[in-house]
Amino acid sequence: MVTAMVTARLSPGRVGAVMGRNVDALRSGPSYLLVLVSGFFEPVLYLLSIGVGVGSLVGDLTVDGRTLSYAQFVAPAMLAVSAMSGALAETTFNFFFKLKYAKVFDAILATPVRPVEIAFGELGWAMVRGSMYTGAFLVVMTALGLVEPVWALAALPAALLTGLAFGAAGMAVSTLMRGWQDFDLLSTGQFALFLFSGTFSPVRDYPAALEWVVHATPLYHAVELVRALAIGAPGWGQLVNAGYLAAMAVAGLWFAARRVDRKLCV
Amino acid sequence: MIYARGLVKRFGDFTAVDGIDLEVAPGEAFGFLGPNGAGKSSTMRMISCVSLPTAGELRILGMDPARDGTRIRGRLGVCPQLDTLDPDLNVRENLTTYARYFGISRAEARRRADELLEFARLTEKAASPVEPLSGGMKRRLTIARALVNEPDLVLLDEPTTGLDPQARHLLWERLFRLKQRGTTLVLTTHYMDEAEQLCDRLVVMDGGRIVAEGSPRSLIETYSTPEVVELRFGLEELDGYAGKLEGIGERLDVLPDRILLYAPDGDGAAAEVHRRGVNPSSVLVRRSSLEDVFLHLTGRTLVD
Ligand SMILES: Nc1ncnc2c1ncn2[C@@H]1O[C@H](COP(=O)(O)OP(=O)(O)O)[C@@H](O)[C@H]1O
Ligand SMILES: [Mg+2]
Numbered sequence: 001m002v003t004a005m006v007t008a009r010l011s012p013g014r015v016g017a018v019m020g021r022n023v024d025a026l027r028s029g030p031s032y033l034l035v036l037v038s039g040f041f042e043p044v045l046y047l048l049s050i051g052v053g054v055g056s057l058v059g060d061l062t063v064d065g066r067t068l069s070y071a072q073f074v075a076p077a078m079l080a081v082s083a084m085s086g087a088l089a090e091t092t093f094n095f096f097f098k099l100k101y102a103k104v105f106d107a108i109l110a111t112p113v114r115p116v117e118i119a120f121g122e123l124g125w126a127m128v129r130g131s132m133y134t135g136a137f138l139v140v141m142t143a144l145g146l147v148e149p150v151w152a153l154a155a156l157p158a159a160l161l162t163g164l165a166f167g168a169a170g171m172a173v174s175t176l177m178r179g180w181q182d183f184d185l186l187s188t189g190q191f192a193l194f195l196f197s198g199t200f201s202p203v204r205d206y207p208a209a210l211e212w213v214v215h216a217t218p219l220y221h222a223v224e225l226v227r228a229l230a231i232g233a234p235g236w237g238q239l240v241n242a243g244y245l246a247a248m249a250v251a252g253l254w255f256a257a258r259r260v261d262r263k264l265c266v
Numbered sequence: 267m268i269y270a271r272g273l274v275k276r277f278g279d280f281t282a283v284d285g286i287d288l289e290v291a292p293g294e295a296f297g298f299l300g301p302n303g304a305g306k307s308s309t310m311r312m313i314s315c316v317s318l319p320t321a322g323e324l325r326i327l328g329m330d331p332a333r334d335g336t337r338i339r340g341r342l343g344v345c346p347q348l349d350t351l352d353p354d355l356n357v358r359e360n361l362t363t364y365a366r367y368f369g370i371s372r373a374e375a376r377r378r379a380d381e382l383l384e385f386a387r388l389t390e391k392a393a394s395p396v397e398p399l400s401g402g403m404k405r406r407l408t409i410a411r412a413l414v415n416e417p418d419l420v421l422l423d424e425p426t427t428g429l430d431p432q433a434r435h436l437l438w439e440r441l442f443r444l445k446q447r448g449t450t451l452v453l454t455t456h457y458m459d460e461a462e463q464l465c466d467r468l469v470v471m472d473g474g475r476i477v478a479e480g481s482p483r484s485l486i487e488t489y490s491t492p493e494v495v496e497l498r499f500g501l502e503e504l505d506g507y508a509g510k511l512e513g514i515g516e517r518l519d520v521l522p523d524r525i526l527l528y529a530p531d532g533d534g535a536a537a538e539v540h541r542r543g544v545n546p547s548s549v550l551v552r553r554s555s556l557e558d559v560f561l562h563l564t565g566r567t568l569v570d
Contacts, residue, residue, distance in 0.1 A: 011369075013369050014367065014369070016366075017363075017366035017367045017369075018367075020363065020366055021352070021355075021363050021366070024354075024355055024359050024362075024363050025352070025354035025355060102352065102353050102354070103348070103350040104350070104352055104354075106346070106350045107346075107350035107351070107352065107364070108367055109316050110314055110316055110339065110342075110344040110346065110350075111339055111340070111364070111367035111368055111415075112336045112337070112339050112340040112367065112368060112369070113367050114335075114336060264316070265316055265317055265318070266277070266317055
């Protein structure tokens, strides 16, 4: 309800201006562009080395009664991972820098723009960046024959929702960061998720206790959702996955906007 | 433009602004003068509608900051104490991108940016990153940025602190132009000469309170004498001299490094000092300034 109230008064123009600031920043800085491009290649390299390389040793596996090559199994997970990292890169490091060091938001808050509009604008920009990764990755997957073109289209919104959820959560976490050292913790967490979210082997192969922990974590839901769509076998379970991610996005946004207000408007 | 009654700002149990009353009229150049920690910036942030008052009544442009913050900020130009220029953008983009936050169209933003770069004498630096600019240039850019929405009220928090004299004079000249155009200016400073140069009216703040209010001239007339004699005495203990000088002029202040005599007639007072057999290493007769007003009001010098 709080979110509904806040959204009602959002100005699209001001949210757009916050996003536009990041486009302008991108144009001014070639080094930033480099970071952007490297963010795309990382999951592609994983896909090639593990999906295709390790896949040749592992052989096929069966998911939901379908037989998949290992690369077909891993590729959707890498898609979810790339959506996650793309959004997180923007809403953690870059967001934190703007919040704490560059005083970009201090400057913006002296204009009509409100904290919640900053949160929406920053997340919107993270989505723009994330969807570039996602789109490019889907093209690679399709080209390698790892997904049917129709299901690639279906997986796209799932990957975008993944970016939205992680972007919002990342932004919320960034407002709690004390300094750069806290980001090591974040990277470690991100890497743990990367390894243990049913990315490289089905979660049912995990020990039972771990399986339950995994069920509570976000990347698992993202991988389940994206994979189900990419392999063309969505079920009711995917509504739970999508609901989890949507709730995460809303909670993250709300918390981040509140924290920006508390931190900067004193 | 600004109306405040019993304005209070607390941070935890610390009271930074302790119940101040203010009124600023359109076209006025109004100053807050006070040492570090007086509560000037806290007051300015409340007026800029980025920080809400803890207590008291505040009206900016006839509106309530708690309800109409967005609308008020749209009509303000804010130059914060510390520059908040965007390091990822070049000089010109710092203006055009900022204009977008006010809902100004791209074309209009470009037009205003060119005009303001001219105003801030930064046209040659338009494509430069912000980082390598000198302090004075950054400050001029911040002020130019504050003008991008053609504000009704411009707030400047210590616009020239930390700048060399040349950069300060250039800034003063630019601010003076704004004032002549009829823009309402509110600024804080701990420089007396700045307040005397730019402000029609000012308040002296200390410890979160307003201790005096008036035009620079009237403050000097009320709280000081027309002239001041500054006496310095090598390395000796000054208190010993204070007794001998008692009664010369209207008042006397002993500072760590000098003694000040307040007198309507400085030369006469200086002559009297010599007549009493006191021989300072240097004697300076000068006109009274706001510095003297501040010293009188608070018992402290303004800039240590
Ligand atoms: N955000 C804050 N939290 C706690 N104390 C603050 C904060 N901002 C200012 N203060 C304190 O309030 C007092 C007044 O500060 P300020 O308004 O910046 O004074 P000035 O601008 O006159 O130097 C100072 O003692 C300062 O330490
Ligand atoms: Mg200050």
